[in-house]
Amino acid sequence: MVITPIHYIVVPLLAAFAIPLLVKIHKELPRIIPGLVMFYNIIISIVLMQQVNEFGYVSEVIAGWKAPWGINLIITPFSGFLVSLISFMGFVIWLYQYRFKRVIDVGELKSYGILQMMMITGAIGIIITGDIFNMFVFLEIVAITAISLTSFYRHRDGAEAGFKYLLIGGFSSTLILLAILLLYTQVGTLNMAEISEKIHLVPQGMKATILVLFIVGFGIEAEMFPLNGWAPDAYSQAPGPTSAAFAGIVVKAGVYGLIRIIFTLFDIEGAFDFLIIGGLVTMIIAEFSALKQTNLKRMLAYSSIGQMGLVLIAFGIGTKTAVFAALFLMFNHAVIKSLLFMTGSILMYNSKDKTISTLNGMGKKLPFISLLFSLGAFAIVGLPPFSGFWSKLYILTAAAGEEMILLIGAILAVSIVEIVYYFRVVSKMYFAEETEHITIFKPSVNAKIAMGILGAVILIIGLYPDLITGYLHNAADMILDKASYIDFVLNSNAPVQ
Amino acid sequence: MQQEFHEIFVKYHEIITLGVYGTAIGLMLIGLYAVLMKKNLVKIVIGLSILDAGLHLLFIGIGYVQGGTAPIFSPGYEDAGSKMVDPVPQALVLTAIVIGFAVTAVALSLIIRLYKHHHTAKIDQIKSLKW
Numbered sequence: 001m002v003i004t005p006i007h008y009i010v011v012p013l014l015a016a017f018a019i020p021l022l023v024k025i026h027k028e029l030p031r032i033i034p035g036l037v038m039f040y041n042i043i044i045s046i047v048l049m050q051q052v053n054e055f056g057y058v059s060e061v062i063a064g065w066k067a068p069w070g071i072n073l074i075i076t077p078f079s080g081f082l083v084s085l086i087s088f089m090g091f092v093i094w095l096y097q098y099r100f101k102r103v104i105d106v107g108e109l110k111s112y113g114i115l116q117m118m119m120i121t122g123a124i125g126i127i128i129t130g131d132i133f134n135m136f137v138f139l140e141i142v143a144i145t146a147i148s149l150t151s152f153y154r155h156r157d158g159a160e161a162g163f164k165y166l167l168i169g170g171f172s173s174t175l176i177l178l179a180i181l182l183l184y185t186q187v188g189t190l191n192m193a194e195i196s197e198k199i200h201l202v203p204q205g206m207k208a209t210i211l212v213l214f215i216v217g218f219g220i221e222a223e224m225f226p227l228n229g230w231a232p233d234a235y236s237q238a239p240g241p242t243s244a245a246f247a248g249i250v251v252k253a254g255v256y257g258l259i260r261i262i263f264t265l266f267d268i269e270g271a272f273d274f275l276i277i278g279g280l281v282t283m284i285i286a287e288f289s290a291l292k293q294t295n296l297k298r299m300l301a302y303s304s305i306g307q308m309g310l311v312l313i314a315f316g317i318g319t320k321t322a323v324f325a326a327l328f329l330m331f332n333h334a335v336i337k338s339l340l341f342m343t344g345s346i347l348m349y350n351s352k353d354k355t356i357s358t359l360n361g362m363g364k365k366l367p368f369i370s371l372l373f374s375l376g377a378f379a380i381v382g383l384p385p386f387s388g389f390w391s392k393l394y395i396l397t398a399a400a401g402e403e404m405i406l407l408i409g410a411i412l413a414v415s416i417v418e419i420v421y422y423f424r425v426v427s428k429m430y431f432a433e434e435t436e437h438i439t440i441f442k443p444s445v446n447a448k449i450a451m452g453i454l455g456a457v458i459l460i461i462g463l464y465p466d467l468i469t470g471y472l473h474n475a476a477d478m479i480l481d482k483a484s485y486i487d488f489v490l491n492s493n494a495p496v497q
Numbered sequence: 498m499q500q501e502f503h504e505i506f507v508k509y510h511e512i513i514t515l516g517v518y519g520t521a522i523g524l525m526l527i528g529l530y531a532v533l534m535k536k537n538l539v540k541i542v543i544g545l546s547i548l549d550a551g552l553h554l555l556f557i558g559i560g561y562v563q564g565g566t567a568p569i570f571s572p573g574y575e576d577a578g579s580k581m582v583d584p585v586p587q588a589l590v591l592t593a594i595v596i597g598f599a600v601t602a603v604a605l606s607l608i609i610r611l612y613k614h615h616h617t618a619k620i621d622q623i624k625s626l627k628w
Contacts, residue, residue: 133589140596147603151610159610160623163538166604170545171532173600177552177593184586185559 003047005060005073008083008124012037016117023110030113035094037117041087041124045080049471052080057488059130067489068194072130074489077474079127081327082256086127089248089334090120096342096450097241112152112239119145119245123253130489132183132265133190135257136176139221143169146250149242150234161233168220168230176217179210186210193489196264196482204268211268214261221254223308225282232289235301240345243297247304247337252330255308259315263479275316280410283309287417294355296344299421300337303380306418307333310411314395317402324469324476325394331468332391332461336380339454343373346443347429356425361434368448370429372455377422379458382415387461510563517558524551538611538618542604549597553590560586 015037022029051058058075061067075083094116122141129135147169151162184190186206187198199207220227235243262271283306290302311333314326346369351358363370379386382393392415399407443451461468478485506513524547531544560583568581608618615623 133592137592137596140600144599144603147607151607154610157614159607159614163604163607163611166600166607167532167541167545170600170604171548173596174545174548174552178555180589181552181556181559181586190585 003044005044005048005058005075005128006062007044008041008128009073009121011040012117012121012124016114016121019110019114030110031098034113034117035091035098038087038091038094038120041120042084042091045084045087048075049080049084052077056484059488067130068189068191071134072191072489073128074130074485075128076478076485076488077471078327078476078478079256081471081475082127082252082330083124085331085334086120086123086249086252089245089338092450092453093241093245093248093338095453096244096447097239098446099444108152112149115145115149115152116242116245119149120249123249126253127256130192131190132192132195133180135192136173136180139176139218139253139257140173142221142250142253143173146234146246149245150238152239152242153237156237157233158237161230161237165230165234168227172217172220172227175213179213179217182206182210182213191489192260192265193486197486197490199266207266207268208270211261211266211271215258215271215274218254218257218261219278221250222258222312223251223254223282223305224258224278224312225285225305225309228282228286228305231305232298232301235304235341236295236297240341240349243301243345244338244341247341248334251304251308252334255311255315255330258312259479262315264482264485267482272316272318275312276407277316279309279312279314279316280407281309282306282312283414284410287414291417291421293421294357296348296351296354296356296359296425297341299356299425300340300344303340303418303421304333304337306414307337307380310395313407313411314398317398317404317407319398319401320476320480321394321401322398323479324472325391325398327472327475328394328465328469329391331472332379332387332458335454335457335461336376336388339372339451339458340376340380342447342451342454343369343376346441346447347373350440356428359425359428360432361429363430364434365440366442369443369451372451373429374426375455375458377426379462381418381422385459385462387458387465389462390465507563514558514561514563517554517561521551521555521558524548524554527551536619536621538608538620539605541620542601542608545604546597546601549593553593553597556586556590556593560584 015033019030019033022033048058052075056077058080060073062071062073065071119142122138122145125138126135126142129138143165147162147166150165151158180190183195186202187195189195189198202210215224216227220230223231235246238246262275286302286306286309290299290306293299293302307329311326311329314322314329347359347362347366348354350362350366375386379388382388382391392411396408396411399411528544528546528548528551531547532541535541535544562580562582565580565582568584611623612618617623
């Protein structure tokens with residue numbers, strides 16, 4: 001069997017819709033099938049990344065309609081890197097949740113599996129498609145499944161968080177649709193490479209209007225201020241594995257959309273300054289909000305928003321080092337924040353009233369989980385020798401290269417805030433006296449393995465960053481090289497295989 | 498009858514086009530007003546649907562070609578290449594309608610759950626989560 005990019009979309013969708021039938025054969029199947037599909041995604045990623053290394057890109061034409069007319073899927077080093085990251089995170093999150101939902105009945109388990117797989121498919125679809133309307137459709141798939149997963153637990157305030165997300169999301173999707181319509185009237189095509197080729201024909205004012213509509217639309221998924229009102233509620237009300245998936249998968253797809261539109265589609269000077277300012281405001285407000293949170297998952301959610309602000313700043317600087325650093329930070333954020341959400345939701349489950357102040361003495365009761373949480377906390381604030389150190393260092397280097405002294409000051413000042421609120425939690429776990437005696441819910445073995453894998457990745461990448469910097473450099477080159485993207489899509493006469 | 502209608506249409510073409518765009522933008526404004534100002538959750542969702550409907554109408558209006566034919570090459574439609582109505586916006590609107598339907602369905606199911614939980618559908622009385 002030949003592996004092509006379409007497998008990323010077809011296989012998970014087929015499996016998702018087959019689950020209601022397969023559950024009649026055996027009631028454990030809805031648990032196992034997502035894992036098999038996620039594992040297959042990893043295999044696709046490995047095969048396709050080898051081809052990308054060899055040929056520079058992999059492109060697939062769907063239903064025989066060539067590039068400017070039909071829908072095409074394209075995997076470049078940049079999108080390939082993100083898709084591989086999402087596949088890996090999808091598998092680890094499945095491993096974590098395999099026994100997590102032991103208590104719930106088959107019907108709910110079934111819908112959970114379907115929604116989770118469709119969310120991952122949508123995120124992958126956003127990244128590999130070459131058609132802007134197709135991207136919108138996948139964005140809506142991600143939004144609808146994410147809303148449903150947010151309100152998954154009936155006994156939490158999930159419905160309220162989900163409804164907030166839906167209002168913001170529904171409004172933003174209207175804006176994106178309007179932007180696509182305006183773009184279509186101007187350039188007469190929906191293919192992103194062809195739009196990029198013809199965008200210089202569009203009048204400057206129209207171009208700015210369309211860009212603003214797109215930024216507002218995708219900024220919601222990328223957690224950009226002031227469009228991130230949904231994020232803290234959704235993260236804190238969603239099931240634990242879903243919070244991890246939001247941080248590791250959904251946000252990455254949103255940032256990809258933003259970057260593809262700003263870097264490839266439009267060439268407006270001011271857009272980069274806008275990214276820096278937007279990122280800076282997002283980061284500062286989020287980190288200070290995180291400081292005053294009492295709920296651990298809300299604190300992690302605000303921290304996640306702050307990290308995405310830093311990613312946007314790095315993309316906004318726009319030099320090659322900066323883009324490389326931003327990609328590195330996206331990788332780190334996916335791994336570290338997912339680990340923090342996984343360990344954090346187990347810690348929360350065992351605390352009395354779900355607040356940080358009841359975490360006293362967790363270091364003795366749950367030594368392994370506490371150790372991994374501390375590892376994640378150290379890594380995300382950027383202490384050496386963990387992987388978070390390198391990405392922060394590269395971002396500061398890039399800012400220094402452009403002589404943005406104020407920006408460096410702001411990033412460092414915010415890092416201190418980050419250290420304060422993370423170390424507050426860690427010191428509570430290890431140095432505070434144990435106050436309450438409660439029965440501990442121990443995590444299952446597979447959850448421990450999943451968290452162990454992420455912890456190992458943080459340590460290994462921290463000690464040997466060269467393992468991934470090669471891929472990241474290729475990806476960064478690809479983002480900045482608009483001409484070869486257009487060339488790949490429009491002139492790829494020979495479809496691969 | 499059909500001939501007569503066609504003549505009227507050609508005569509007042511500009512006014513009709515303006516009317517379509519005006520209706521579309523008017524619908525979008527009404528929808529926006531409902532989403533932003535109404536307190537009842539169901540009314541907000543209705544507003545979201547009206548907003549979508551306005552946008553869909555705008556899509557169709559922009560794709561329309563006066564006196565155009567269907568984009569099919571068949572007997573009676575030999576000039577389809579030069580006179581056809583652009584089919585792409587229509588295809589996009591079909592997809593967008595389906596997506597809008599899904600969003601509305603999810604929204605209504607969330608409202609049912611919110612109502613069971615809080616015994617109200619007023620947005621300013623549901624605030625167990627802060628913004």
